[in-house]
Amino acid sequence: MDLRRKVAAAWAFLFGDSARAFGTLSLVLVACLAVVPAKDHFREWSRYQTRYLRLIRQRGDAATLQRRFQPGLQQTWLPELGVVDRCTTCHVAMKETSLADVSTQPFRPHPAIPHSLNEFGCVMCHRGQGAATTVEEAHSSTKAWEQPVLPARYFEASCGQCHQNSLTGTPQLNLGRKLLARYGCVSCHALRTAGAARMMPTNEPPPLTHVARKTTREWIYAWLKNPQAYSVSATMPDFKLSDADARDISAFLIDQSTPYQQPDASKSSSAAADAQEGASVYGESFCASCHAVQNAAGLMVGGDVGPELTRIGSKVKPEWLGTWLREPKLYAPHTAMPRYRFSEKQLGLLAGFLEAKTDSDLLANVHLDAATKEQIAHGKALVNERGCASCHELNGIKKPDNFAPDLSVAGSRSLAKIVFAPGVPHTLPDYLAAKIRQPSAFGSALKMPQYNLTPVQVDALVTGLLAQTERAEAIPAVLRVAGTPVLKYDPAGKAGKLMQDMQCFSCHAINGRGGDMAPDLTWEGSAVQRAWLLTFLKNPNTLRPALIRRMPRFNLTDAEAQTLTDYILTAYQTPAFDADSLDSASFTAEDRERGRQLFYSKYACQSCHIVDAQNDKGYVGPTLTEIGAKGTPAWTFHYLKNPQLLRPGNIEPNQSMSDADARALTAFLMAQKKAPAQEAAKK
Amino acid sequence: MTRWHLTAVLSVLGLATNCGPKGAGPKGPEAKAYGAALVEVSGGKQVAAIGTTLDQPLVVQVNDAQGGAVAGAAVSFRAGGGATVIPPEGLTGNDGQLTVSVALGGVAGRYQVTAITRDKAGKTIEWRTEEIALGYQQNLGRQLNDRYCSRCHDPESTAERVSNHDNLNAKPHAFTDGAFLNNVSDADLTSIITHGGAALNKSPEMPPYGGTLGKADIEALMAYIRAVADPPYRLKGLVYASN
Numbered sequence: 001m002d003l004r005r006k007v008a009a010a011w012a013f014l015f016g017d018s019a020r021a022f023g024t025l026s027l028v029l030v031a032c033l034a035v036v037p038a039k040d041h042f043r044e045w046s047r048y049q050t051r052y053l054r055l056i057r058q059r060g061d062a063a064t065l066q067r068r069f070q071p072g073l074q075q076t077w078l079p080e081l082g083v084v085d086r087c088t089t090c091h092v093a094m095k096e097t098s099l100a101d102v103s104t105q106p107f108r109p110h111p112a113i114p115h116s117l118n119e120f121g122c123v124m125c126h127r128g129q130g131a132a133t134t135v136e137e138a139h140s141s142t143k144a145w146e147q148p149v150l151p152a153r154y155f156e157a158s159c160g161q162c163h164q165n166s167l168t169g170t171p172q173l174n175l176g177r178k179l180l181a182r183y184g185c186v187s188c189h190a191l192r193t194a195g196a197a198r199m200m201p202t203n204e205p206p207p208l209t210h211v212a213r214k215t216t217r218e219w220i221y222a223w224l225k226n227p228q229a230y231s232v233s234a235t236m237p238d239f240k241l242s243d244a245d246a247r248d249i250s251a252f253l254i255d256q257s258t259p260y261q262q263p264d265a266s267k268s269s270s271a272a273a274d275a276q277e278g279a280s281v282y283g284e285s286f287c288a289s290c291h292a293v294q295n296a297a298g299l300m301v302g303g304d305v306g307p308e309l310t311r312i313g314s315k316v317k318p319e320w321l322g323t324w325l326r327e328p329k330l331y332a333p334h335t336a337m338p339r340y341r342f343s344e345k346q347l348g349l350l351a352g353f354l355e356a357k358t359d360s361d362l363l364a365n366v367h368l369d370a371a372t373k374e375q376i377a378h379g380k381a382l383v384n385e386r387g388c389a390s391c392h393e394l395n396g397i398k399k400p401d402n403f404a405p406d407l408s409v410a411g412s413r414s415l416a417k418i419v420f421a422p423g424v425p426h427t428l429p430d431y432l433a434a435k436i437r438q439p440s441a442f443g444s445a446l447k448m449p450q451y452n453l454t455p456v457q458v459d460a461l462v463t464g465l466l467a468q469t470e471r472a473e474a475i476p477a478v479l480r481v482a483g484t485p486v487l488k489y490d491p492a493g494k495a496g497k498l499m500q501d502m503q504c505f506s507c508h509a510i511n512g513r514g515g516d517m518a519p520d521l522t523w524e525g526s527a528v529q530r531a532w533l534l535t536f537l538k539n540p541n542t543l544r545p546a547l548i549r550r551m552p553r554f555n556l557t558d559a560e561a562q563t564l565t566d567y568i569l570t571a572y573q574t575p576a577f578d579a580d581s582l583d584s585a586s587f588t589a590e591d592r593e594r595g596r597q598l599f600y601s602k603y604a605c606q607s608c609h610i611v612d613a614q615n616d617k618g619y620v621g622p623t624l625t626e627i628g629a630k631g632t633p634a635w636t637f638h639y640l641k642n643p644q645l646l647r648p649g650n651i652e653p654n655q656s657m658s659d660a661d662a663r664a665l666t667a668f669l670m671a672q673k674k675a676p677a678q679e680a681a682k683k
Numbered sequence: 684m685t686r687w688h689l690t691a692v693l694s695v696l697g698l699a700t701n702c703g704p705k706g707a708g709p710k711g712p713e714a715k716a717y718g719a720a721l722v723e724v725s726g727g728k729q730v731a732a733i734g735t736t737l738d739q740p741l742v743v744q745v746n747d748a749q750g751g752a753v754a755g756a757a758v759s760f761r762a763g764g765g766a767t768v769i770p771p772e773g774l775t776g777n778d779g780q781l782t783v784s785v786a787l788g789g790v791a792g793r794y795q796v797t798a799i800t801r802d803k804a805g806k807t808i809e810w811r812t813e814e815i816a817l818g819y820q821q822n823l824g825r826q827l828n829d830r831y832c833s834r835c836h837d838p839e840s841t842a843e844r845v846s847n848h849d850n851l852n853a854k855p856h857a858f859t860d861g862a863f864l865n866n867v868s869d870a871d872l873t874s875i876i877t878h879g880g881a882a883l884n885k886s887p888e889m890p891p892y893g894g895t896l897g898k899a900d901i902e903a904l905m906a907y908i909r910a911v912a913d914p915p916y917r918l919k920g921l922v923y924a925s926n
Contacts, residue, residue, distance in 0.1 A: 100918070101918065103764075103790075103792075108790070111791060111818040111819060111820060112818075112819070112820040112902070112906070113819050113820070114899065151734055151789070152733045152734025152787075152788070152789030152790075153732075153733070153734030153735045153736075153786070154734070155733070155734065155819070168823060168826045168827065168830075169819060169822060169823035169826065169903075171732075171822070171826060172732065172735070455736055455784075456735075456736070456738065459735060459736070601887065602881070602887060603887065603890070604886070604887040604888040604890070607835070607847070607850070607851050607888040607890075608847065617850035618847060618850050618851075619845065619847060619850065620834050620835070620847045642894075643895075644895065651830060651831055651895075653831075653890040653891060653892050653894065653895045654894030654895045655879075655890060655891055655894065656891070656893075656894045
């Protein structure tokens, strides 16, 4: 009753007569019309803009900042890149470097980067929803918009969308891409960067076609069960095989193995070999430049080109080792291992030294009965199922195509299509990291094996994968910076065969092919003197005292060294200058003295190089006590003028030397050699 | 009116009591022992790219008044500015140490990490360190430093690189030497890098890098040098007059 009366009174008050009704409706209309401007006034971004104006009012350059401030919704539109960004509506001070000390977001200026913000916008690098106008929608993933902002630790992934080469500023991305190739990810997964060929693996997994000659079934079993127990640095992942599965696979691998032509291995008595002498052959041959051995403190000593040798004696059969050291290509035609031309004595010593590197615990608990037919058949089925042939060459099993999902656009995978493991945050980077860290968490049926990676490596791999986006595919080709092409350079003839034999390309690059462990030899023919090269090839001495990895001695014959020297001096000449344009005979004693003064005072070369072994101490660059016998005058002159022209990437600073200075220094350096009489006396 | 007020007061009280235990209550593991001092074992003052996890873990040790290690003491960590410590709290092991990893925030700068433990009387003991996060430009500078500068400017040798520092007559300043480098202006630093030490009447053993490094490279290198300075480098701002 009471309520009804009140309603009736209110009705009469509002709509009692036509004037009242008109007034009320007008008020309602005005209120309705006010909704839009009011909503606009209370927008999140306009609050930030008001706060920004309040912030800059206190500053010394308030007038300038205020003049540059643009109110309202801001937008960057780059149709060719597919970029629509409204980020600068709130992030108003992106270009105000004078606000560098401001720490509150969204008012920090953008830190220095090599690109213009106008040309690339924000979402190219940061991802997120550029078109959104609220904090929540722009930064986080919502139902409709699932691309969140990229966490800072993976920023370098964005550089990788355009840059397929390795940039100095993106160490994490470079590492990630290297690991994708080195850990064999791309053996199972196809991965193409936009506009480029498929990424090729660089790990060179050994062929298993003759594996029974190399090792025992027991070792294979132990290795399959836990590769890292044999070698801490092994790149082979753990397939989490049951005892029975490992037994059957090992049975199959031994069964499929065929003999290969081993030369008559009249092995020298390695058992009696002196361990000390063996160690010195290992040292002299600089095996450690490529192979590592774990020392007593657990540290790895040596390179990572070849496999770790800490427990090699527990793995390989002595007769195989002898053949391998003699002729590596007989067993593995594509190996990076050079043929050393060891003498029988050296072979015996080295083999003995390596065979002594055993670990009695490794195979202590492995007892396998003779394999049955069923086990072998089951082993073969498992090998097929696990995709072993994706990496290893096997008899009777073809390399499977597209064994695992294509990763070419792994960085754009839709969250809706991902099945997350429990406990993994619902973002793409977290998913990728969790999957790489522990694939089995995503279901036991998953074929991906367990890798043994450090957190830094996992981050790098995720960065590498996040660079593979759909956006990268759609980017205009002009923006793409191609990676360094791997050139198929193959020197021909006798010298070419020798270079294949010694695997020069494992360490040296020539004409765009090869490793970066040792100097690029593309122009070596212009650089060195014939006599020096001949001696060096026969007996490489140390050029840089501070280096750990060095050129091994390949025990070349005189004729082989001659062939190689002739080839290098003829084929590897630079077109940049004439090798005979400068003659040592034209230098006077005055030139040399002036060069000496320049060397020690103006250019202070002694801070990195040693000319006088008694007094100079610098050991960043090579020792120059014998440079007069090594380098050609023309090369030395041009190298001094511009070190990077002849050896790209060289760290010797370009000192913009005048011709006169460079000539005087060349004169001084060319005099740095032992007097011939002295050398003769020494012999 | 009064009824409305009462409801409001009650709801505020309710919120307060609801939040109370969550905010102030003890979290993390219960301490089994108490120490008297917190010391760093390793992991302070590291340098890494923004957002990344530091290479080395942070290890702290709880000691008693005599300097002996205390096992089972509760240590909690606080990190500012978006840096995270994993795990944020824990008990010290038998050696009195607790190892945690630190992930830096997304903005370049220094991140303070504070470790806190309590002594028997319940008094808090704090220990603080700084970790440095490098932005793109500073990280680029770091790469250039590793390639060109550290051979002489870093007096410490590593397994892969023997330091040339002691072979030089004029000993180069380590880039962390803020006491000296913070007083060298940007212009002077640029000159030395570009034109060599001789340009500023310093040792010619510092060669000119202007022909090898570009302008952007040198700027990156300077940004790195400023970022790792200890004590920290501060922008001088405008100086109108000085006495």
